[in-house]
Amino acid sequence: MISLMEVSRWYGMVLGLNRVSLDLESGVTGLLGVNGAGKSTLLNICAGLLLPSTGSVTLGGKSIFANPEALRLLGYCPSVDHFYEEMTGLDFVAYLARLSGYSQDEAMERAVRTCREVSLVEEAHYRMCRMSKGMRQKVKIAQALVHDPDVVLLDEPLNGMDPRSRVQTIELIRKLGEAGKHILVSSHVLHEVEAMTSRILLLDRGRILASGEVLEVREAIHSRPLRIFLRCADARLMGAELSAWPCVLSVSFSPDGRGITLEVSEAGRFYRDLTALLSKRDLGIEIINPLDDNLAAVFEYLVK
Amino acid sequence: MPVYHQGYETYQGERLPLWWRWVPLWREEIAPFLNSRLFLFFMALAILPWALVAISQVLLHFKVMANVPVFDEKVAAFLLANPWQDFMMAFLSIWVGSGLVARDRRDKTIEVFLGRALSPVQYLWAKAFSLAGFFLLFTLLPVWLMVLLHVGITGDFFYFIQHFRILWGSLLYTVVGVGGLVLFVLALSSLSSSPRLTGLLLIGILFFGTTAGTLFGALGNNPWASMFGILLELSVLASHCLGADEMFKVSFSHSMIYFAVLTAASLGLLWWNFSRKRLLR
Numbered sequence: 001m002i003s004l005m006e007v008s009r010w011y012g013m014v015l016g017l018n019r020v021s022l023d024l025e026s027g028v029t030g031l032l033g034v035n036g037a038g039k040s041t042l043l044n045i046c047a048g049l050l051l052p053s054t055g056s057v058t059l060g061g062k063s064i065f066a067n068p069e070a071l072r073l074l075g076y077c078p079s080v081d082h083f084y085e086e087m088t089g090l091d092f093v094a095y096l097a098r099l100s101g102y103s104q105d106e107a108m109e110r111a112v113r114t115c116r117e118v119s120l121v122e123e124a125h126y127r128m129c130r131m132s133k134g135m136r137q138k139v140k141i142a143q144a145l146v147h148d149p150d151v152v153l154l155d156e157p158l159n160g161m162d163p164r165s166r167v168q169t170i171e172l173i174r175k176l177g178e179a180g181k182h183i184l185v186s187s188h189v190l191h192e193v194e195a196m197t198s199r200i201l202l203l204d205r206g207r208i209l210a211s212g213e214v215l216e217v218r219e220a221i222h223s224r225p226l227r228i229f230l231r232c233a234d235a236r237l238m239g240a241e242l243s244a245w246p247c248v249l250s251v252s253f254s255p256d257g258r259g260i261t262l263e264v265s266e267a268g269r270f271y272r273d274l275t276a277l278l279s280k281r282d283l284g285i286e287i288i289n290p291l292d293d294n295l296a297a298v299f300e301y302l303v304k
Numbered sequence: 305m306p307v308y309h310q311g312y313e314t315y316q317g318e319r320l321p322l323w324w325r326w327v328p329l330w331r332e333e334i335a336p337f338l339n340s341r342l343f344l345f346f347m348a349l350a351i352l353p354w355a356l357v358a359i360s361q362v363l364l365h366f367k368v369m370a371n372v373p374v375f376d377e378k379v380a381a382f383l384l385a386n387p388w389q390d391f392m393m394a395f396l397s398i399w400v401g402s403g404l405v406a407r408d409r410r411d412k413t414i415e416v417f418l419g420r421a422l423s424p425v426q427y428l429w430a431k432a433f434s435l436a437g438f439f440l441l442f443t444l445l446p447v448w449l450m451v452l453l454h455v456g457i458t459g460d461f462f463y464f465i466q467h468f469r470i471l472w473g474s475l476l477y478t479v480v481g482v483g484g485l486v487l488f489v490l491a492l493s494s495l496s497s498s499p500r501l502t503g504l505l506l507i508g509i510l511f512f513g514t515t516a517g518t519l520f521g522a523l524g525n526n527p528w529a530s531m532f533g534i535l536l537e538l539s540v541l542a543s544h545c546l547g548a549d550e551m552f553k554v555s556f557s558h559s560m561i562y563f564a565v566l567t568a569a570s571l572g573l574l575w576w577n578f579s580r581k582r583l584l585r
Contacts, residue, residue, distance in 0.1 A: 047419045068322045072421035082412040098328035099420050101320035143416065 001026070001073075001182045002046055002064075002151050007055035009041055009206075016041040017052070018206040024151065024184055028177035030193035031186035032295075033203035034303060039186040040079060042203065043155045046184065047076040059151060072100065075144035079155035079186075081136055083128040089139040090115055090124040093146050100147035107146075114142045119168050133160030141169065145176075152176065154185045158192055170195045194295045202302055209302045215267070217302075218293045224301045225249050225263040227291040228270070233284030235260050241283075245273060259287075267293065325422050326430035333434040337400060346399075347441065350392035353383055354446035358453055365457045375450050380470050381548035384443065384477065385539035393485070393535055394510040396438050401489035402503035404431045409497035424578040428490065436486045443482055447474040473545040481541040484563040485534060487570035494577045510535055537562050 002024040009017040017038045024046075033039045044050040045057055048064040048071055056063065062070040083092060090111055097107035115124040118138040128136065137160050144152055154173070158166050173196050177183050184201070187193050193200065200217065202210040210217045218226065232238050239251045239260045247270050249263040264270045267290070278285065292301075320327070337343045357379065363369040373379055383389065405428075408414035417427055451470055455463050464471075492509075493502050514533030537559060543549065544556040 049415055049419055066418075066423055068325065068421040068423050068426070071419065072322070074419070076416075076419040078412075078415055078419075080412060082416045084411055084413060095328065095332055096416065096420065098320075099325055099417065099422055101322070101325060101421070103320075147420075 002059045002184075003057070004042075004046070005056045005058075007045060007052040007057060009038075009045060009050060010053045015206050017045065019055070020203075020206070020208055021055075022201065022208065022211065024182045025199075026177075026180050026182050027199065028173055028183045028185060028197035030197050030200045030295075031184055031203065032188075032190070032193060032200055032299060033186075035188075036205075037203040038206040039203055040155055041206075043076070043078075043153050043184065043186060046151075047074060047078075047153055049076075072147070073150045075147065075149035075152045077140045077144040077152075077154045077157055079159070081140070083136065083139070085129040086127060088125050088127055089120060089131060089135065089142070092128065092139060093124075093142045096143045097146045102147070110146050110148075111142070114146045115139075117145065117172060118142045119165065134162055134165050137161055138165070138169075141172075149181075151182045152184075154183065156186055156188070158187060158189065166192065190295045190299055200295065200298070202299065204303050210298070214295050214298055215293055218298050219267055221298070221301050222265070224292070225265050226267045226270075226293055228262045228264055228267075229259060229287065229289040229291055230262065230285060231259045231287040233258075233286075238283050238285075241277070245270070247273070261291070322421060323426070326426040326433075329417065329422070329427065329430035330433050330437075333404075333430065334437065337438070343399070346392070346395060347438065350389075350396070350442040351446065353386075353388060354442060354450070357383060358446075358450060361450070361453060362457060375454050376467055377469055377473065377546040378548050380447050380450070380474060381543045381546035384447070384474070384542035384546070385548075389442070390514060390535040390539060392442060393439070393538065394506075394514070397435070397485065397489050397510060398503050398506045400435050400438055401486075401493055402506055403493065403499035404435065404490055405494040406496050406499040406502045409494075410499065428574060428578065431493075432486050432490050435489060436482065439482050439486065440478070444474055444478040447471075469547055473547065477542050477545040480560065480563045480567075481538045481545075484567045484570070485538060487567055487574070488534065491570035491573040491577075494574060534566070 004020055004022050007017055007020045008015065020038075020042065031039050031042065041050065045052050046064070048057070048059075048066065051065050058064060059070040060073055064070045064074075087095070090108075093115060094104075094107045094111035097110050098104065100107075102110060112124075115121070115138075118141050120135065120138045120142065123131065123135050124139075124142075126135065128139070131139070137157065141154065141157055144154065157173070158169055161169060170192060173183060173185060177197065185193065185196060194214070198214050199212065200210070200214055201208060202217070210220070230238065235253055235258050239253060242248050242260075242262060243251045247264055247266045249265055252261050254260065262270075274288075277283070291297075357375065360369060360372045361375055364372040364374070405414070408417065414427075418424060447470060451463070451467070455461060489506065492505060493499075496502050496505075510533075514535045517533035517536040520532060540552045540554055541559040541563065543552055544559055549556075
């Protein structure tokens, strides 16, 4: 839907994005990176707010920059607050719905519905200046969704939200993704991204370091073998058995003698072979716990 | 608390065509002014001279009053080019114009607007029309209404032909002069993210420029001194457009060039700011 081709962006002498190419698929994609990695620059370029220094950005095959035909398909929730402080949240969302071409009644109806979807009910009638950070954040998400866009860009949408609101918003984003929307969410909080999606786009110093499913990305990091912890009745026997496998690089035993930690080069093959082994012999395995196939590990290995 | 059902069904109803998307922005821009009694009071003051002349024309026709000049090019030029009109133009420019783009830059709402299906041209058109709409209420609109009133009460359709210059002259004045002023204010407003600073700049340029132009003109007897003040130039343009050439010493071409340069500079500045959305950085 949204496609970037060799996009670079300079801020004077500073390179914000470095030859980024991507096609945003339907569903939720988590955009990760440390501060200054280029996440907001990427989102601003995708939203048509910044013109790339080189390369092209298209949405539905049309160039996105200053093109209302393409921008009508897009909803953008920026990271910083953008409000008329004297307006109520509901009025602001309805106003932006009117800018998207809905009649006054339809705009208000959609604004009420969208505010409910982001769990703003009575608070939607507060003036912006009276709203808490979390409420303002919900208004920003509501304005990005009110015109039912196909592509939704969310820049740090969970900032300032209380835990309950975070859970609700994560659930909403997941549902939107399941409904076929193309969603790009940037966040610093890895476990929240993990709760929304398993597909990531990892940026560092303006370059895409990795993109795809977390497990695929993890497996592709050959310099760091996957670590798997096993607890079983006879760890020595198990260790002797597994150490002969070509995909097992090392075996170490825990002090209590019941646990072993393996370093594995090919996780898929290892799990297949292990399943086959367990179907033949009962080795009394109690726990199989991959230690570093999660987003935090991927992020740490690639960025640090 | 439940997460409510998301209505993903594609909207099947009518949507405003893309080219009319500026209308809600314009409506939202003028709404606070129309809700302000003080603003409406000042608008009434701006229209007051026109209303008085309209009443005097009716009284003249029904012979209730005598010694009132018939509404013609000179009366129209006087009404468009006098200190009261200048003051009102300046006042409105500052009140309405200072926040046009600056307020959106301050609140950062400009990112939200330009991130929607709204092109920079539509955005600027909505903003310009907000100010121009108020200007029209005491420039072009009353002139044409006065002509209609005159024809209406006298039944003299030859008036249209005899005084055709009032119609095209006032139109030319509005397009070139008022349009130039609106673009200038808009460009100035896009320079800063502080409506207050823009307002102060406008006060300096509109009030002190006009005063400086008048003073230099009077002291040095130099007709070119009018170029210091946009409002003074606007008066010069009005008098020329309506054929009251004796009111000012500078030529028609001088006025036209002045506003052509002003408009080109303003458009250039707006293009610079908006073409690559530099003001979003």
